[in-house]
Amino acid sequence: MTNIGDVARHLGVSRSTVSYALSGKRPVSTEMKARIDAAIRELDYWPSAAGLSLATSRRNIIGLLAPLGENATPSVALQFVDGVARSSRTHGFDTLLVTGREAFEGVERLVRAGVVDGLVALDVENADPRLAELEGASLPAVLLGQPARPVQLDTVDMDWEVAGATLVRHLAELGHRRALVLGAPEAAYTMEMTYAVRFRAGVTRAASEADVEITEIPVGNDFSASLTKIHDALVGHNDVTGVIVQHEAAAAPLLAAAGALRLRIPEDLAVAGITLDVVDHALGRPLTGVGNPSVAMTRTAVDLLVERIVHADAVLPPRAVVVDGGGELIDRGTTAPAQRRR
C-alpha cells in the first residue's frame, strides 16, 4: 500500500508538502499542487485512516446508540438510523451502529478507546443509564428525543404538542365532534415520556378549544392486542367519526379494525396521524396528517454533533432544538367531512 512518503519521494518533495497540499492547511504553489495531485493519481494513493486518526486524534466516525428494543417500531427506527448515517456522510463522517445491550454497555468503551468522535442516542428513556454517562463523557453527544428532566446535552425532537393540536383542529374543521385518539402506551405516561405527555397536552388543549370530545386509547406495538382494543372502542363509541393516530404502529390494526367493521375510510371514519417522511407501505395506508420529520431531526442532530466535534474547544450551552414539521398538514385522502356513522 502506497503511503504519503512514497508520493513525496516520487516527486522529490517533503512529506509535509504533500500533507499540506491535501489538507489545504498551508499554502502550496499551484504548480506543486498539480504535480502532487498527478502523483497521487498515478501512484493510486489513499491516505490511511489509521495514521490520520493517530496524528489528529479524530476518527471521523459518529457513534449511533440504537437499542432497537421491543417497543421500537422497525420502520420508524430504520428511518432514524438511515437518517443519521446519511447526514454523517454529508459532513465526511461515517456511522458506527451500536445496537442492543451494547448501546448501553458499550458507551464507555467507545468513548475511552476513542472509537468515535461523538455519539447520537436514539430512544432515550428518562431512567436511561446513558443519560448520566453521556453527560459525563468527554465526547459530545446528542439525544434524538427530549427527556423529561433538563439535561446537559444537545437534544433534538419534533413538536409533539403542535402535532397533537394540529390533528385535532383538522378533524374539528371537518366537523368531527367525537374522536378516538390512539395514543402512547400507558407506560409512556408512567415514565413521563415527553413525546406522550406533550402530544396529549396538544390534543387536550385543541379539543377543548374546538369543542371536540376525545376518547384516548393507549396503543402499543402488539398488533392483535391493538386490533381488539381499537375494535372494541369503535363499537363502544359508535358516535366517533374521527381517529387520530399518534404512532405508526397503530395504523395497521386500526385499518384492520375498520375493515372488519365495514367502516370506509374516509367516508365513515376520518383518520389522521403522524407518519414518516418516507412511508412504509408494508405498515398500511399512508395517512393524512403531520409528518414525522425524521430527516430533519437526524440532520439537525448530526449538525449539532459535528459542530461540537469540530469546535471541540468552544463552550456551547446545551441546546434543545424543536424541529418544525408538526404544524403542516399533508393530505393523503384519509379524512373527509363528518357524517353520521351507519
Place this chain on the structure above:
Amino acid sequence: MTNIGDVARHLGVSRSTVSYALSGKRPVSTEMKARIDAAIRELDYWPSAAGLSLATSRRNIIGLLAPLGENATPSVALQFVDGVARSSRTHGFDTLLVTGREAFEGVERLVRAGVVDGLVALDVENADPRLAELEGASLPAVLLGQPARPVQLDTVDMDWEVAGATLVRHLAELGHRRALVLGAPEAAYTMEMTYAVRFRAGVTRAASEADVEITEIPVGNDFSASLTKIHDALVGHNDVTGVIVQHEAAAAPLLAAAGALRLRIPEDLAVAGITLDVVDHALGRPLTGVGNPSVAMTRTAVDLLVERIVHADAVLPPRAVVVDGGGELIDRGTTAPAQRRR
C-alpha cells in the same frame, strides 16, 4: 488521557510487558499480570483504538453496505442490519453502517483508506456494481443473498427452494388444492434474482408432486397496489382456499383484502408464509410458515468474514453457505384444513 507508557512507568516495567499482559501474546508472570491489571484500573487506562489500528493495521470494524432502497422492506432490512451489528460484537468488532448511494460509491474509500477490516453487503442484485468491486478488493467481503452468477466471494442465503416446497406441502397436507402464491415482483424474475427463481422452483415442484394448483401473483412493496391485486385475485379465483406469502410486505395487504372480503383466517383462508425470526407484531398477524432465518444468516456471514479477517494469510475458496430453517414449519394458527369457501 493515560496511555500504555503511563501504566508501564507507574510500575517501573516496560511498555511491551504491559502490552503483552493485555494481549496475552507472550507469557507474563501471574504476579506481574496482577500488578498490571491493578495499575490499569488505578490509572483508568483504556488502550487507544487509533494506536492499535496503526500498529496492527486492524480496525476491528466491519463495514455493512446497506443501500436500503425503495424495494427494501424496513422491518426486514432492520433485522439484517441489527443482526450484523450484534454478531460483529460477539467477535469484538464494531459495525460501520453505510447506506444509500454511499453503499455503492463508498466501497473504494472504505477499503483503500482502511476504515474497515471487511465488508458485508446487503441487497445484492445481479447487475450490482459492488459485485466486481468486492471481488477485486483487497479486503474480505461476504454477501447476504446469493447472486445468480457464480461469484468469487463468500455468500450466505436461506434455502428458498426448500421454503417454497415446504409451504406448498403444508397446505397440501391440510387438503388445499387451489392456492394463491404472493410471490416476488416481476422485476425480480427479469433480473433472475436467485431468491425469486428458487422459491418459485420449490413451489412449482411441490405443487406438481402434491397436486396443488397454483396461481402466482407478483407483489411489491406498495400497499394499495398490492391490496387491489390480491383482492381481485381472491375474487377472481374463488376456489382458492390457501395463500402462500413469500414476502413480509405482502402480509398486511393480504390481511386487509381478506378482511374486506370477510374471509376468516384460517377458517375460510389458510395463510402460510415466510416470517422473520423476530416476529414483527406491528406488521400484522404473524403467519404460520417457515422462518426467515435472519439471525442465523447474519451470524454465519459475520463468522465467515471474521474468519477471513483473522486468517488474512489463509487462502480459502469462496463458500456459498445455505442456512437451514426453510424446512421447519412454525404453527402460528393461520392455517387450517381446507373447506369450501363461502
Place this chain on the structure above:
DNA sequence: ATGAAAGCGCTAACAC
C-alpha cells in the same frame, strides 16, 4: 513556499 523532524499510542521482532 518548502523541508526536517518530533510525536501521536501501540505492537512485535530482537535481545537478554
Place this chain on the structure above:
DNA sequence: GTGTTAGCGCTTTCAT
C-alpha cells in the same frame, strides 16, 4: 519472563 527499540502513516511545529 522481561526490556529495548524500530516502526505503523500521518500531522504539525519549527526552521529556512
